[in-house]
Amino acid sequence: MREPMRAFSDPKVRKVVIVAASQVGKTEVELNALGYVMDQDPGTVIFVHPTLDDAKKFSRLRIAPMLRDCPRLKRKVHDVRDSKASKTVLQKSFPGGMLMLTGSNAPSALASTPARYIFGDERDRWAKSAGKEGDPWALAEARQTTFYNAKSVEVSTPTIKGASNIETAYAGGTQERWVVECPHCGEWHDIDFDYIRFEPWSETVNGKKVWHIKGGVDWCCPSCGCLSSEQEVRDAPHKWRADNPSAYEEKGIRSFWLNAFASPWVPWERIVIRFLEAKDDPQKLQVVYNTLLGKLWEDRGDLASDDELLARREDYGTRPDGTEVELPDGVLCLTCGVDTQDNRLEYEVVGHGQWGETWGIEKGVIMGRPDTDEVWQRLDGVVEHVYRYRDGGGIRISMTCVDSGGHYTQEVYERCRARQGSRIFAIKGKGGEGIPYTSIPTKVAIRDKRATCWLYTIGVDAGKSSIMSSLKVQEHGPNFAHFPRGKGYDENYFNGLLSERMVLTTGSTGNRWRWEKIPGHERNEPLDCRNYAMAALKILNPDMDALFRARTETKTDNTAHPAPRRRRNGRKTRSVDW
Template sequence: MFDYQRFGSTAGDALQANVKALDRSMAAGLRPPRRMKVSEWASANRRFADDDPIPGPWRHETAPELVEIMDALTPEDPCEEASIIKCAQSGGSASAENWIGFISDLAPGPMLFVQGTLTAALAWAAEKFWPMVEATPKLNPARGGTIRAQGTADGDGSTKGKIRFARSNGFVLLAGATSAASLRQRTVRYAVEDDLDQYPDDVEGQGSPETMVDQRLKVWKRQGLSKRLKISTPLIKGTSKIGRSYAASDRRRFYLKCPECGSRFVPEWGDIHWPDGAPEQAHLIPPCCGFDHVEHWQKGGMKLPDGWLSDEIEGEKVARVLTEEEFKAARGRMPASVKRGFHLTGIISSFQTWADMAVEFVASLGDLNKMKAWTNLVHGFEFELKGGTPDYEKLRDLREQGWGIRHVAMLPVGVLVVTLGIDVQGDGVYVELVGWGPNAESWTLDARFIPGATDVKGEGAWVDLDQYARRQMVYPGGRSYPIDQVCCDAGYNTEAAEAFCRSHPNRLAVFGRAGWSLPILGRGENLRYEQQGRKAGQASKRAEDKAYIVGTFGIKLSWYGFLRTTLKAAADELDGLISNARGRVHFNADLPDDYFEQVTAETIVTETVNGLPRRTWKPLAGRQNHWLDCRVYNTAAHEKLMLDTLTEADWAALRAERCAPMDGKQPSLFDGPIAVPIAPVQPKAGQEILPPMPTFIDAGSDYL
């Protein structure tokens, strides 16, 4: 026994206390971390702030389907890669957050967290991760937690792009799938690939982001110590990245336990039922016993933590409906695979009701783009593209009697809003004038080419286009109103197009962009970059330099669906059936023949990029697509006016306002304002030019 007292009582006691503290520290450093599953860590430590939707501690009862997903990420589990294909807001990302907290506490190491863009990754950290750290004492640096604070005086704290752990040299490096530099900076042990289907197929010519993450994990994977989590809502079947990853896994599905007969079953959309016209009363009829009916509030009791089961075990497909004994036996035979896939569907999600799903499903009927969004985000499945290009010759046969746009100066009955879509070319502009009514019904009123140079603002074709766009529309009853919204393609000769749009408040410069996940009309993509000074090359921060982006892929999908619906409705009406299909399209008798070829000029093809399939729109050989682009921009105008949000009462009020007779008298077909024709235009080679449409002047208008 060492004699501390020979140094005196005061010094001896201090030395002895220091030695004990050193002894405890050395023992703590040598002691292996406590064996704990990720789900156990979450239950013991994860907290939500008081202003969160579900405040307080993490409770497995809220979403028991997440327990097995988190436990697959525990270091002792043989799983190397977990894939979560999911609906929106289903808890997959929260599981990843719990895993990061667990790693910082019990298994520190280098991690890569990848989002679609670096901006999205930084937003995740600011909006999700740091609020979790602040609300969770185990992580909070102010309480001695496992995450280092940002902006520490010693410069050794967390930064905007790198989250440091208090223990060891562990960290989370934030990266964007569009930046090769951020994906090749470090060798890492762990990786989270969030929102996987938003990743590009190739990043800066260096291969796919997934391949680059493979390289970052290679050293740790060789030692059997790496872990990888892939999370995403899916997009298009056959090309979805998360769908491909799930297909390569053991493909686990979640079985509910029937509250009536006790059997286990995988719920499908066909099991959800509701009375006619009342989707808000949706309920589930289990396929095991057909009990009518199971209400949404019973869902929580039907979900048990052991609900996951692979769809194939030992080479045999597992049935959708199993007795409890069969289910337990199958669970016992299910191997602990190194690649696990979990399908978090909307039906099992704790965070949306069956009624909510049914209401949104009914609202999506008849619109393929909306149905795709419902399938991906609400249902949590890949969307399968079906159907070919509509037959333009059959569409041409559907031209209706001239509505008076050229002849009797009157819009057809049913039109309550008018938009104009413009596609800009070097030698002129293509225009399509469209009338809209409830239920996305549309009337193609006019389609023409206005020739002239477009590279100089205010000159050439822009002069005649400006006069065309200022015309007044005369509704049944004789009242005249201006075109409600104009959307002009500004991707070509941008400055001239923007100058045209700035000259009138109802005009919008838009930029078409390819992509299945883009909204119909979004704002936020940078159009200009600083040209000089210390910020040269950086994206402009001015609001006016943020472009209105039009998601062309989804709009074309809806348009082709509406055309097929129109052909079917016309066939049904020949058989005496009445059709009220969403998106019915009417065509003016005066439309040029090549209009129908152009609005069906593209088809969906499968390309191969870096050995992986990609579904995209491509023009058909020998077909121009200018009026198809015009219809895309008209749909963006429809979205800008938020016509889909109008109720029946809103449409009725609009009809009463615009179609009311002038001075209480309904005019005859020979009455009407004075027609002022625009200047005639000369046709380009091979292009038919229609007679100019009269411009109707309303003397009281503020738009002229």
């Protein structure tokens, strides 16, 4: 913790971010920095906690003992006298400055007093909005505008991946990790739980499982694979290593990430036992991940049941001529995902709106071997079809991704090459953590290598996580997934869409999350089709704002002048097709 404290007194640093497991000293850094301000470099301090009750508790249990036991601070710091007793707890004065403690849910304190210093404790537990005035951290930082030498400290244990404020703050800084030099090869690595090795065994005592570790806990070096004991690692040299050092010079932000394996008060065996006791309970496991392993937790709990999603289906409405509306007004772009089987093609057409909102448009099956012309001609009919809004305007599918795995890889390459003009591309799914959802396409040879085809590699695990997250959204709007009644969205579809889940596996190569099928959900084609359709949007990367403006203008025009129905001779109408 010496380096974060040095960073606070560095004139070039404007912000210090600490992401750390519980009880490794991050609160002591805050207290020491606060004492430094009071004694050496005074100014007004706003110290923000998740709630006012947390602020009062922190004042009584942490700040009061520090002021009592440090003679220099005891002589300088005084309570702010007020008729209300709480003021003496939440406000303290010292020569040249004042300390104000408040909660993230108290907008009056965050938006009224100019302050040179901002301290934020347990940032990920803060309220999303201070009353009706917006992000509490943004409100607090706005108080520093007039100070050229302002400083802030943002501290928290990590919480949910993708919803963690401290994760975002850390990414904006130097991104420093506490690393150790391997006693065997001399390479530097942080102590990550994925490389901790142990041999567990359990016994049942009074009906309860009790875990034990046989032979101690070791660390496996990612570079050389050699095992080092806990004591060997503690005795080895350590240092902070920055992954983004330019943030120091360019933005004056230093960020640090630390887990409990660095704590001198927590034996590694205790961490491992806590993990084993919690591994079968997602809620308990999240606590271990956040407070001991210092990791962000991905919410991989159970999704809604098949029946719940089936009951969530909607009616998209009817057009003036009595036909069903194919496209709700929020749809701005269409993509299609195609899964290849030995005797059929399964596809799903997905509509996309602003901010990740999606609509299922059509789920279908084209029976026949994928090496026959008839099957692909029927797929052409799906891709070239103009899907209609209520007002008569229409759009076609912008991009289609076709799975090239299975027994018909070369046939898929040939058919996709012939349909590149319709933006039908072959894709190959690749599982595993850390694989990006989409990447730059490569050219692959077809049969005798006289021709080539573009092939996209899709990180299917990343796509599945995104899909499952969207299914948990309960309110219409950003990231919500809509499904229509009929059009292929039946019990079998939702059974396949929810056919897989993430499970944690512990093995000789480390601890890994992987997708596995849920018993009773044997067919996963609907999940694959949705995954490929979402990947197509990612590859296409359309300008949704521009599409929204174009759709709004078209809708207004069609309202003023209703579009005529398509004539039997196939002549063009004034419907907008793109």
